[in-house]
Amino acid sequence: MEKRKAARGQELPPNEVEYLNSLRPHELHQRAHDLYKLGWTLEAIGSALNPAKGRSTVRNWVSSTEKSTSRIVLDAPTPEPVRRESTQERKSPGLDEDTIKRLQYLAPRAKKYRAKMSSTSEPAVANTRLTRLCKEQYSKGVTIRELAEASGVTYRAMYKRVHKQS
DSSP: OOOOOOOTTOOOOHHHHHHHHHSOHHHHHHHHHHHHHHTOOHHHHHHTSSSOOOHHHHHHHHHHOOSOOOOSOOOOOOOOOOOOOOTTTSOOOOOOHHHHHHHHHHHHHHTTOOTTSOTTSHHHHHHHHHHHHHHHHHHTTOOHHHHHHHHTOOHHHHHHHHHSOO
């Protein structure tokens, strides 16, 4: 089975939008199938229609159409590279042993913190200290991935901690 690469966030070209809106239902379902197989997203296909159709509707068309019969040449979308923080783009100074030990000490205690707790409770204090330490290290160039691994939390949890306001 061939792997499909979707180009997210792209709109169909104007000439394709015009063509799609001129088709009869059966032809439209077939064309949607062909576009999807080329890599166009269900959202891009549905939003090109007048009136617009939801992704689930377009998915039903695509799955109910068996094979391509289109004679018109289709252009595939150009996939854009996914932009993520990577260790190649961001040169990290790394974490020293003392900082790693502090992260490992604070993280499990901060994990117990809940918003309704007193600001002087152990989990609240640990949570505040962990956030400060992580933001400080991040500002020095340490990656979120390194901070997350040293703290034993997910990348997403560390990203939220480092980027939260206050």
